[in-house]
Amino acid sequence: MTLSMPINEKIKALRDIVGPENVMDSLPALLIYARDASPMRGKIPIAVVRPGSIEEVQEIVRWANETKTPLYPRSGGTSLWGAVPLVDGSVVVDMTRMKRxxxxxxxxxxxxxxxxxxxxxxxxxxxxxxxxxxxxxxxxxxxxxxxxxxxxxxxxxxxxxxxxxxxxxxxxxxxxxxxxxxxxxxxxxxxxxxxxxxxxxxxxxxxxxxxxxxxxxxxxxxxxxxxxMPGAMGFAAFGYDDIEDAGEAIYRVRRARIPTIYAYLSPSWTMNMLFPEKAPWQHVVKFVIEANTKEILDIELNRLIEIAGRKGTYLGAELAEETWRERYRWVGLFGYKLGMRAVLPVHIPIGEIAVYFKKIEEIASEVKEKYGLRVGAGSFMCDRSMVVVVVTYFDPSNMREAENALRAWNEIKSRIIDLGICPYRMGGLWADQMHKLGTYYELLKKLKKALDPNNIMAPGILGL
Ligand SMILES: Cc1cc2nc3c(=O)[nH]c(=O)nc-3n(C[C@H](O)[C@H](O)[C@H](O)COP(=O)(O)OP(=O)(O)OC[C@H]3O[C@@H](n4cnc5c(N)ncnc54)[C@H](O)[C@@H]3O)c2cc1C
Structure with missing residues (x-):
């Protein structure tokens, strides 16, 4: 078989592997698989194949090597960083049948x-x-x-x-x-x-x-x-006038090893945008903690309230408890209030929350000025770092605004990597920034070449 194998023969070969009901090649279906949950537009694949077993996955991969067909694995398709086909003529391998x-x-x-x-x-x-x-x-x-x-x-x-x-x-x-x-x-x-x-x-x-x-x-x-399951869970939220105090509170709580399983910072400028009816907001930090027994929980909750409350106002348990209860719907409930989201998830050091939040706020106001788009941010603790989600909101039905959102997204991306902020999932979005990593990127390329000599797996993703 060769690279120039006609598309219909490729589709027949895939049908032979997984059964006709597990291959899609209609344009409406393919269009969906050319996108993820980000504004990035991928190349339309020639087919989507849905394997149901390891053996079928192996057969697909071997076939892709023989025919030099690029493969893009995909599961829920909810990525926010351009996990989309980046070259023409690809097949998307949808893994959602394998869910046992x-x-x-x-x-x-x-x-x-x-x-x-x-x-x-x-x-x-x-x-x-x-x-x-x-x-x-x-x-x-x-x-x-x-x-x-x-x-x-x-x-x-x-x-x-x-x-x-x-x-x-x-x-x-x-x-x-x-x-x-x-x-x-x-x-x-x-x-x-x-x-x-x-x-x-x-x-x-x-x-x-x-x-x-x-x-x-x-x-x-x-x-x-x-x-x-944890024996007991506790909740607390705090408000801070100053981002330094909010950042310091999170850092101190981490340093004291309080058993948080969620510590989320919403800066006031984002809260004011999302919930103007209750503005002006302070910077809000919500904590969820867990312990093996109620007694231990009470001790840890008191420590939390003492440490986080030093320079903040205790807002009670409800805000954090409600967020936890709605945890899988929370972003859906509030995150899209201002339109579609172009999201940049990045890590910053936990000891420098205020430093980076000030820089992000600066960028947000410049983007607003330049592109007329609103930018928000939220952040949660990940051990020694905070994940910051920088969000540019736009109206997808307004072509001009959508184009501007793409431009703003790319500009913010390039600026924040130059600040030393660490993107951790790169997809197609950050591919053009990988060269900034020098020998690290070169090593990734060597590993990729050694394991995937025909470059059939997700070409272009991670800049590989
Ligand atoms: C509203 C919203 C909120 C989100 N919140 C979070 C969050 O809090 N934390 C977070 O981490 N993410 C978050 N995400 C991003 C994303 O939803 C999750 O990371 C999710 O778990 C990705 O799974 P998926 O099945 O959608 O992956 P996909 O988008 O299908 O794929 C993700 C990447 O993995 C590859 N891939 C998929 N399956 C395989 C496989 N079997 N083998 C090899 N490669 C594979 C794909 O090629 C792609 O590069 C959020 C997304 C949205 C839309």
Whole structure:
């Protein structure tokens, strides 16, 4: 077979692998797969294929190598950073049929899942066994475990010691770009009694795939850490007049190792935009903490209120509790009030929250001036960093505004990387910034070339 194989023959070959009902080639379907949840427009793929087993994934990958067809893995399609086909003639591999819970291993405190399961689905299944996972994104209803792991997902559950989904994964099974299957962690040895230690057998190869965004293979299984449900949970919110005080409070709470599983900062300028009916706002910080017993919780909650309340006003429990209760709908409820969102999720150091927030506020007002678009931000604790989500709002039905949003998005991106702020999921959006990483980027390219000699896996993503 050759590169010039006609499209209809390619589609026939894919149908032979997964069955005709699992191949889509109608334009309306393909248009959806050319986009994610960001404003970035991808190339329209020639087909979407939906494998149902590891063997089918392997066959697709081998076929793609023979025909030199670019493959773009995809699960929920809810990425915000241009996880879209970047070259012509590609096939999207939709992993949402592979969503089984393969095992809940109580002895190893681990569950093995297929990548296409959503957090909402997995949460319900684990809860029936008295367990939970550790980290989930704000859109746990649409986002999958596989898509989250492979893109350094963060969110609910992050706090001291846990910075992202990668911290919660014991091992994975991946179909490599050449079609072989590799298992990482203890299960690299088929005789091992399950997944119980990630850093087994030389290099941390789980880490090689974590953050690779589909460029190094297709994840077909993940072993996630699970824990028993917490004995008690507590909630508290605080208001601050000064961003320095808000940042200092979060830093002090982290430093004191208060067991937060959520610490969220909404700056006043964003709150005033989102909820003008209640303006003027202070900078609001919401905390959710957990403990094994009510007694320990009370001690930790008192410590939290003492530390966070030193320069802030205690606003009660309700704001934080409501956010937690609505955690998978929260962004949906409020995030799109001002229009569609061009989002830049980045990390800043936890000890310099105010420094970076001031810079981001400056950029926000310049963008407003230049493009007539509003920019907001929110931020949550991820161990020693804060994820900051910088959002440019626009009206997608207004072509001029949508174009301006793309320009603003690209401009903000380039400016914040030059401030030393760290983007952690790059997709197609940050590809043109990778050269700024020097030898690090060169090494990524060498790894990619070694594992994917035909460059069939997600070409262009991560600038690879
Ligand atoms: C309103 C909203 C709120 C969000 N909040 C958060 C948040 O709090 N935290 C957060 O981390 N994210 C957040 N996200 C982003 C995203 O929804 C999550 O990260 C989600 O878990 C990604 O999963 P997905 O299935 O949608 O991935 P997709 O968008 O389908 O894919 C993500 C990336 O992974 C690759 N990929 C997917 N499946 C595989 C696989 N099996 N093997 C190899 N590569 C694969 C894709 O090629 C792509 O590069 C949010 C998005 C929205 C729209």
């Amino acid at each position: 819970v393969i095992e809940i291993n109580e002895k190893n405190l681990c569950c093995i899942v297929e990548p296409g399961i959503t957090f909402g689905e997995l949460e319900a299944i684990l809860a029936r066994h008295g367990f939970r996972f550790l980290v989930s994104p704000e859109n746990g209803i649409g986002g999958t475990v596989g898509g989250n792991f492979i893109s350094h997902g963060t969110g609910w559950g992050c706090g001291p010691y846990i910075s992202n989904q990668g911290d919660c994964v014991l091992g994975c099974k991946v179909v490599l770009p050449t079609g072989e299957v590799v298992t990482t962690g203890t299960m690299a040895n088929p005789k091992a009694h399950g997944h119980f230690y990630r850093y087994a057998f030389a290099n941390d190869l789980t880490g090689l795939f974590c953050g690779s965004e589909g460029t190094l293979g297709i994840v077909v299984e993940l072993a996630l850490k699970i824990e028993e």
